[in-house]
Amino acid sequence: MCHRCSSVMDQNGVRAFERRDDEIIWLCGRTHSQDGYPYQTDYPPQEEDAASDDTEGADDDEQMYEGEYQGIPHPDEIKEARRAARLEARRKARLAGQQQEEEEENLPDQYEAIMEDCGHGRFQWMLFFVLGLALMADGVDGFVVGFVLPSAEKDMCISNSDKGLLGLLVYVAMMVGALVWGGLSDKMGRRKCLIYVLSIDLVFSFLSCFAQSYGFFLFFRFCSGFGIGGSIPIVYTYFTEFLQMDKRGEHLSWLCMFWMMGGLYASFTAWGIIPHYGWGFAIGSEIQMHSWRLFILVCLFPALAALVGIIFMPESPRFLLENARHDEAWMILRQVHDTNWKAKGEPERVFTVTNIKTPQTQEDEFIEIQSDTGTAFQRWTVRHMTMLQQVMANIMSLSAPELRLQGLFLVIVWFCLAFSYHGLGVWFPDMIKYMQYEEYESKVRVFHRERVERFHFNFSLVNQIHREGEYIHDKFANIEIKSVKFEDSLFENCYFEDVRSTNTFFENCTIKNTVFYNTDLWQEKFKDCRMENTTFLHPKKGCHLNFQEENDIVIYMVSFLGSLAVLPGNIISALFMDKIGRIRIIGGSMLVSSACTFLLLLSFSQGAVICWQCLFYGASVAAWNGVEVISVELYPSSKRGTAFGILNGICKFAAIIASFIFAAFIGITKIIPIFLAFSALVCGGLVALKLPETREKILS
Numbered sequence: 001m002c003h004r005c006s007s008v009m010d011q012n013g014v015r016a017f018e019r020r021d022d023e024i025i026w027l028c029g030r031t032h033s034q035d036g037y038p039y040q041t042d043y044p045p046q047e048e049d050a051a052s053d054d055t056e057g058a059d060d061d062e063q064m065y066e067g068e069y070q071g072i073p074h075p076d077e078i079k080e081a082r083r084a085a086r087l088e089a090r091r092k093a094r095l096a097g098q099q100q101e102e103e104e105e106n107l108p109d110q111y112e113a114i115m116e117d118c119g120h121g122r123f124q125w126m127l128f129f130v131l132g133l134a135l136m137a138d139g140v141d142g143f144v145v146g147f148v149l150p151s152a153e154k155d156m157c158i159s160n161s162d163k164g165l166l167g168l169l170v171y172v173a174m175m176v177g178a179l180v181w182g183g184l185s186d187k188m189g190r191r192k193c194l195i196y197v198l199s200i201d202l203v204f205s206f207l208s209c210f211a212q213s214y215g216f217f218l219f220f221r222f223c224s225g226f227g228i229g230g231s232i233p234i235v236y237t238y239f240t241e242f243l244q245m246d247k248r249g250e251h252l253s254w255l256c257m258f259w260m261m262g263g264l265y266a267s268f269t270a271w272g273i274i275p276h277y278g279w280g281f282a283i284g285s286e287i288q289m290h291s292w293r294l295f296i297l298v299c300l301f302p303a304l305a306a307l308v309g310i311i312f313m314p315e316s317p318r319f320l321l322e323n324a325r326h327d328e329a330w331m332i333l334r335q336v337h338d339t340n341w342k343a344k345g346e347p348e349r350v351f352t353v354t355n356i357k358t359p360q361t362q363e364d365e366f367i368e369i370q371s372d373t374g375t376a377f378q379r380w381t382v383r384h385m386t387m388l389q390q391v392m393a394n395i396m397s398l399s400a401p402e403l404r405l406q407g408l409f410l411v412i413v414w415f416c417l418a419f420s421y422h423g424l425g426v427w428f429p430d431m432i433k434y435m436q437y438e439e440y441e442s443k444v445r446v447f448h449r450e451r452v453e454r455f456h457f458n459f460s461l462v463n464q465i466h467r468e469g470e471y472i473h474d475k476f477a478n479i480e481i482k483s484v485k486f487e488d489s490l491f492e493n494c495y496f497e498d499v500r501s502t503n504t505f506f507e508n509c510t511i512k513n514t515v516f517y518n519t520d521l522w523q524e525k526f527k528d529c530r531m532e533n534t535t536f537l538h539p540k541k542g543c544h545l546n547f548q549e550e551n552d553i554v555i556y557m558v559s560f561l562g563s564l565a566v567l568p569g570n571i572i573s574a575l576f577m578d579k580i581g582r583i584r585i586i587g588g589s590m591l592v593s594s595a596c597t598f599l600l601l602l603s604f605s606q607g608a609v610i611c612w613q614c615l616f617y618g619a620s621v622a623a624w625n626g627v628e629v630i631s632v633e634l635y636p637s638s639k640r641g642t643a644f645g646i647l648n649g650i651c652k653f654a655a656i657i658a659s660f661i662f663a664a665f666i667g668i669t670k671i672i673p674i675f676l677a678f679s680a681l682v683c684g685g686l687v688a689l690k691l692p693e694t695r696e697k698i699l700s
Contacts, residue, residue: 107356111318112698114333114353115244120251121340124242128251130309131235132258134198137303138231139262141201143559144299145170145221146429147270151292156214166218168656173225175652181230182237182645183391186638190238191315193641197234198307200227205300209293228303229652232628233644240632240640240699241318242336248633249577249695253625257570260621262302263563269298271556318699322638326356394642398635406634407643409691410627411650416684417590417623418651420677423658424597427673428613429558430666432606436554440483496521558610565614569621581693582630589623590685597678600670623685633694 145167153163177197185193201224208220236252243251273295317336320329334351341349398407446465453472460480469489476494481501492512499519505527512532516522520540573585596616603609635643662673 107321108698108700110356111321112245114356115242117353118333118337118351119340119344120244120247122343123336123339124247124251127239127242127313128255130306130313131239132255132261133302133306133309134194134231135235135255135258136262136265137198137201137306138228139259140266140299140302141170141174141205141225141228141262143263143266143270144296146559147266147274147556148292148295151274151290152217155290155292156212156217158214162214166221167659169218169222170225171652171656171659173222174229175649175656177226177229178233178645178648178652180226180645182233182648183394183642184387185230185234185237185641185645186319186394187387187390189315189319190234190241190641191310191313193230194234194238194310195307197227197230198303198310200224201231201303202300202307205296205303209296229648230645232648233641236628236632237641237644238316241316241637245696245698246578249582249629250574252629252632253570253574253577256573256621256625256628257567260563260566260570264560265302266299267556267560267563270295271553271560273298275553318637321356330356391642394639395646398639398643398646403635403639406691409687410631410634410647412687413586413590413627413684413691414631414647414650415654416680416687417620417627418654419658420593420597420680420684421620421624422655423662423673424600424613424616424677425562426659427662427666428562428609429555430663431603431609431670432554432558434667435606435609444483501525554606558613561610562613562617565618566621567618569618570625573622573625577625577629578695581695582626582633583689583691583693586623586626586630586688586691587685589620589626590681590688593620593623594678594681594685597674597681600674603670620681623688627688630691630694633697633699634692636700 149163149166152158152166158166181193181197204220204223204227208217208224211217211220235255239255240248240252274292314332314335315328317329317332320326320332330353333353333356337349337351338347341347397403440463444463444465446467447469449468450466451470451472452474453470455474457474457476457479460482461484462480463483465485465487466489467487469486471489471491471494473493474491474495476496476499478498479500481499481504483503484501485504486506486509489506489509490512491509491514494511494514495517496515496519497517499516499521501520504521505525506521506529507527509526509529510532511526511529511534513534515535515537516539517537518540522536522539569589573589577585593616596612596619599612599615600609603612631644631647632640661676665672
């Protein structure tokens with residue numbers, strides 16, 4: 001038996017220990033400090049007479065770890081071996097003069113040991129699902145604008161120039177949100193900032209459902225993007241600080257799957273809701289709730305569920321320790337410990353940590369203002385200006401010599417990956433739409449110099465061109481005219497009633513003695529036309545939804561399949577992130593993805609484009625997982641949220657640039673977009689190989 005903790009020894013009864021600077025490693029599988037107390041909580045020793053009836057007469061050998069017969073080490077032995085290896089490495093580093101002062105390293109090592117003692121269990125899984133919903137909300141917001149835009153532009157009369165402004169401003173808002181909230185999370189706390197982020201997104205997304213004018217809709221979506229844009233930096237930083245070293249890579253990769261689930265949720269709900277025009281309703285005479293507005297409302301559910309869940313989660317103890325809030329951190333760590341071990345059926349385990357050293361360099365720069373000094377507004381202003389100065393100082397500290405080079409490499413990798421991914425993400429659906437348009441145009445019917453007199457058009461006109469035609473005493477009643485152009489034609493004594501038109505124009509036509517009653521054919525549909533004694537009665541001015549045209553289910557299916565295609569890549573990266581390392585995952589994934597871009601040259605049909613899109617997404621998602629994991633591991637805790645926010649902001653900036661460049665070449669050439677995506681992926685993949693490996697790195 002071990003003389004310190006009464007543990008069973010090996011089969012030969014041999015007891016041995018190895019002395020280190022501040023600890024003694026016993027063969028019982030536990031670490032004891034020199035004062036005699038075990039580091040990990042042990043069961044209290046029992047006298048022989050105090051043994052329970054259930055265990056009386058049981059042989060000690062029967063209680064041995066069953067894997068010992070097969071030469072399989074006990075999990076506790078593995079943990080102690082890793083801890084002993086780290087102690088030995090630190091001792092050698094001190095002797096070689098390569099280690100910093102002991103006080104500077106004390107908190108990271110001690111925190112890692114505490115998280116190993118707390119274990120990975122119920123608490124981490126609860127936090128995993130709550131933060132996953134927040135990440136899912138970000139994924140949903142990335143698809144909302146693209147899905148509602150075809151309907152919103154008709155419902156709110158959005159011009160082509162204003163239509164592009166919506167997508168641009170949303171990404172700009174998300175970029176700014178990532179920068180601001182990432183920096184604030186290092187000063188205000190991960191949990192508090194995440195609550196603010198989700199609340200802002202919920203409030204303004206809800207208001208955008210009821211915005212009847214394009215200006216208000218644009219403003220509300222901008223504010224919503226500013227809120228949800230900060231979720232990714234906070235979520236990864238927050239979850240990382242509850243994970244031990246050997247769990248970080250795998251579980252952060254599993255967390256990435258929720259962004260994919262956000263895409264699936266948005267695609268599926270858009271497919272099921274938006275095309276159903278009859279699902280809308282009216283609130284009074286001013287507010288019209290069409291189905292695309294209901295879709296935005298349904299998209300709020302992940303953010304709402306995440307907000308409710310995060311309210312019951314504690315603050316990151318690592319953040320509290322970095323800010324010298326020792327007692328709060330200790331309480332949370334004990335909560336994590338007790339939650340996990342009770343769930344594992346060992347409620348007797350006691351959290352034995354009594355002292356956690358805080359960083360010696362911690363400086364509280366807040367200017368405390370007494371309650372009787374100045375007004376409440378002055379105190380509020382000084383505190384928030386001081387916080388802003390702290391955030392700016394934290395940003396500037398990222399250019400320190402020890403962080404400068406790896407920061408530059410990460411910026412290049414993030415930019416290249418985002419440029420190719422989001423650029424092709426725009427190119428794929430636009431290319432499909434262009435192919436559909438070409439196919440539609442190839443079936444156009446052309447009528448030349450036709451003369452139609454005293455005829456009643458009671459059937460729809462679709463995809464036609466009429467040149468130099470003459471229409472005398474004709475009636476067009478209760479029909480739809482879709483994608484029809486009349487050129488150099490004459491309309492005399494005609495009557496149009498209850499006509500609905502889409503993409504229909506009259507160019508250089510002569511219209512005499514004609515009546516338009518209750519139609520949407522008005523001045524903007526007539527280009528360079530001569531009108532004589534023409535009357536417009538009860539015109540349907542404005543824009544009108546046409547769900548059969550504007551909501552092609554192919555677009556929803558493309559987004560759904562693209563989101564689903566990343567599932568295999570997510571699983572593979574999660575299983576191998578800790579086995580082969582982050583660097584190989586990132587570099588290999590980006591180089592494989594670059595090879596996939598050449599297959600886009602074979603995109604001669606819509607099916608081929610969808611196939612290559614799924615292949616590209618599946619190959620590139622592993623790089624996303626790897627770069628997000630390494631981004632939170634490379635930076636110290638006091639700068640982790642700030643650094644990740646900047647990197648995520650650069651990602652949004654690259655997405656903005658790529659969307660304009662790749663969209664400009666639709667219908668012109670495929671070579672330039674493919675070459676740009678290939679070059680960016682190769683460049684980013686090669687630079688990623690220069691990054692340091694972090695799978696054995698303790699969070700600093």
